[in-house]
Amino acid sequence: MARTMRNPIAAAAIFAAVLACAPAPAHAVSKEIVQLQTQVQQLLDMVQRLQSTLDTRFGVLQNLAQQTADQATQMSAAVNTMQQKLNAQNEALSGKEDTVSGQIQSLNDSVDELRTRIDKLQKSVSDLQTQLQNIQAPPATMPGETPGSAPNGMPGGQPNGEQTPNGAPTAGVPPGGYGMNGQQGNPPGAAPAASQIPPLKNTYQAALGDFNAGRDQLAESEFKQVVQYYPLDDLAGSAQFYIGEIAYQQHQYSTAVDAYNVMLETFPGNSKAPTAELHKGLALLEMKRRDEGIHELRLLIQRYPRTPEAAHARSKLNGMGVRIVPR
Numbered sequence: 001m002a003r004t005m006r007n008p009i010a011a012a013a014i015f016a017a018v019l020a021c022a023p024a025p026a027h028a029v030s031k032e033i034v035q036l037q038t039q040v041q042q043l044l045d046m047v048q049r050l051q052s053t054l055d056t057r058f059g060v061l062q063n064l065a066q067q068t069a070d071q072a073t074q075m076s077a078a079v080n081t082m083q084q085k086l087n088a089q090n091e092a093l094s095g096k097e098d099t100v101s102g103q104i105q106s107l108n109d110s111v112d113e114l115r116t117r118i119d120k121l122q123k124s125v126s127d128l129q130t131q132l133q134n135i136q137a138p139p140a141t142m143p144g145e146t147p148g149s150a151p152n153g154m155p156g157g158q159p160n161g162e163q164t165p166n167g168a169p170t171a172g173v174p175p176g177g178y179g180m181n182g183q184q185g186n187p188p189g190a191a192p193a194a195s196q197i198p199p200l201k202n203t204y205q206a207a208l209g210d211f212n213a214g215r216d217q218l219a220e221s222e223f224k225q226v227v228q229y230y231p232l233d234d235l236a237g238s239a240q241f242y243i244g245e246i247a248y249q250q251h252q253y254s255t256a257v258d259a260y261n262v263m264l265e266t267f268p269g270n271s272k273a274p275t276a277e278l279h280k281g282l283a284l285l286e287m288k289r290r291d292e293g294i295h296e297l298r299l300l301i302q303r304y305p306r307t308p309e310a311a312h313a314r315s316k317l318n319g320m321g322v323r324i325v326p327r
Helices: 002-021 023-136 200-212 216-229 234-249 253-266 273-286 290-303 308-319
Strands: none
Touching: 023 253, 200 216, 200 234, 216 234, 234 253, 234 273, 253 273, 273 290, 273 308, 290 308
């Protein structure tokens, strides 16, 4: 029992001694803890600063990466745009080459047309000269007649047998074959008298009025008179155009094409030439002459690119699925 009691007392004494000795080491431990805490806090601060620096730099890197991505996108767009421009330029150059080729072909065709027109003009001049020579040539004498004698052989050339001194013609009848009415007769094969030639503008206006009124047969006859009597006047080109229009409206496409060809070859500068070119191409298409019709519409676009007829030709070719400029 005593031993039991001594043990707790000893334990208490030991505990007291420990408590007595404890303050000094506890103070040292607390100081070390404080230093450790200080160091830990410093480390935490350093870690925070490092984290902040990393976050800042990471943000900068993200910004740089975004800028690089944007620049790459812009560069890609610029490259695509440049590629499209290059493709467009290549197509434009190809189209220009085709256009130049077509213009050269059109120039060759124009030269051929000009040569044809010159040949026709030369023929017309030759015909006019022949007519003038026929008009100016004296009438041929009949067999058995002598110059100055009448057809019935009477001296002095008077129909009633009367003769003036020295064989001169009767007063009031001038020499050269004038008739009793004071007018000179036309020799065979000579040009018609001026009174028989219809007036140009009146005939053309009458023909145009008949054409607009639907009197095609009468209008065609009047237009042909204009072409016949005034072949070198510009109204003759318009009249030739309307001759083709009458045939075109009556679906006589072959006749219309022939009339348009005459008009385009003889009067290429006429204001109705684009319409004639358009209707000629459409007539050829109606006749199932596809290649010739397409060629004619392309010529129209090359020769008269800014006209309504050229716009109609482009629409027609696009509707047919045909390129306006050949490859």
